[in-house]
Amino acid sequence: MFASLLIGLREGLEAALVVGILVAYLKRIGRADVLPRMWAGIGLAVALSLAIGAVLTFGAYSLAPGAQELIGGLMSLFAVAMVTWMIFWMQKAGRTMKATLEGGLDRALAQGGLWALVAIGFVSVAREGIETTLLLWSMVQSFGSAPLALLGALIGLAIAIVVGWLLARGAVRLDLRRFFAWTGGFLVIVAAGVLAYAIMDLQEAGALPGPFTAAAPIDPETGAVAIGLAAFPFGWAFDLSGAIAPDGTAAAILQATLGFTPRMTWLQVIAWALYIVIVGAFFLRGLPRRRGAKGSDAAAAASASAQSPNASGAEPASSTGNPLTTTEGTA
Incomplete structure (x- = not known):
């Protein structure tokens, strides 16, 4: 429940910020009359996400057991790929998200068509919605506790909507850069766990x-599948079921946070470790270096002061701006 809550909170806040930027810009330029079109696109994006979740959930019941594992494993791999792409997309595109969204609105308004505004709302929200649906579905398949996972996601989405509204109203300020950095790191770990689950599904299929x-x-002594180094690479890496009950609370917490299960195959362990090391390294490398940024900003300010005697009395540009403008450079 906690893992799905954080996922719902992060993805929901991304969508809330995007919608907030679009709504604030349309109101600022005096085009609130086209808001219903944009809301229609947002509604279609939400409906698509729910439809994908329904197809994945209820469609799996009609499949044979072997096909269920195969489809589940492939969809989990797709979810991992999409989440990975979104993590790095936010790192890169988040710095210019506001300008990109406003530019898209300007082009849509210039075209003057109904579907252009609908498409802006749809595309802006559909990415987060589909990503959330796939990731939650994979987690539910892995954890086997659909009610708690869905409840956690709904709570996270509700919190995200409230926080997004408060940010738009200027009633609260949030260090979005730090928020997305921490939740992005958490998503790397969650995606590694989903990848390990996908490997298990594909092995079962x-x-x-x-x-x-x-x-x-x-194992020649027991006649069962070997465990440990002797089982490398296609057997069990370890089996801690005797110490950690597979259906217990400790196993559930470890699986939700680290993707760890009491019994894992070597391919699962290798895939999990490689994903953490490789994707985690690129993620950390892409994080902004705050100290260097502060140093360069200070140097630029000193240079500006030296060239302009009145520069020191200028009012900071962010003092009167909309709170949602903090999205730029924060993801």
């Missing part, structure tokens, strides 16, 4: 070699 196929190494 026979699409990848593992403990459920003929490639599994057998």
Whole structure:
């Protein structure tokens, strides 16, 4: 529930900020008359996300057991790929998100068509909605506790809507740069867990070699699939089911936060570790260096002061701006 709450909060806040920027800009330029068109596009994006979730949830019931694992594994891989792309997209595009959204609105208004405004609202929200749906569906399949996961996501989305509204009203200020940095790091860990779950599904379906196929190494003493170094690479890496109950609270917390299960295959462990190391390294590398930025800003300010005697008395540009303008450079 906590993991899905954070996912709902992050993705919901991204969508809330996008909608806030669009609404604030249309009101600022005196075009509030086209807001219903944009809201129609946003509504279509939400409906699409719900429809995808319904198809994934209820469509799986009609599949044979082997097909369920295969489809589930492939969809989980797609969810990991989409989440990874969105993490790095936010790092890069978040710095210019406000300008990009306003530019898209300007072009849509210039065209004057109904569908142009609908498309702006749809595209702006659909990415977060589809990503949230796929990730939550994969987590529900992995955790096996759909009610709690969905409840956590709904709570997170509700908090995001309230926070987004308060930001738009200027009633609260949030360090968005730090928020998205921390939640982005958390998503890297969650995605690694979903990847490990996808590997298990594909192994159970026979699409990848593992403990459920003929490639599994057998322990000569017990006749069961080997565990430990002797089982590398297609057996069980470890089995802690005796110490950590698979259905217990500790297992649920570890699985929700680290993607850890009491029994994992070598391919799962390798995929999880490689994802954390490679994607985590690129994510940390893409984080803004605050000290360097402050130093360069101070140097620029000193240079401006030296060239203009009145520069020191200028009012900061952010003192009167809309609070949502803090989105630029914060993700």
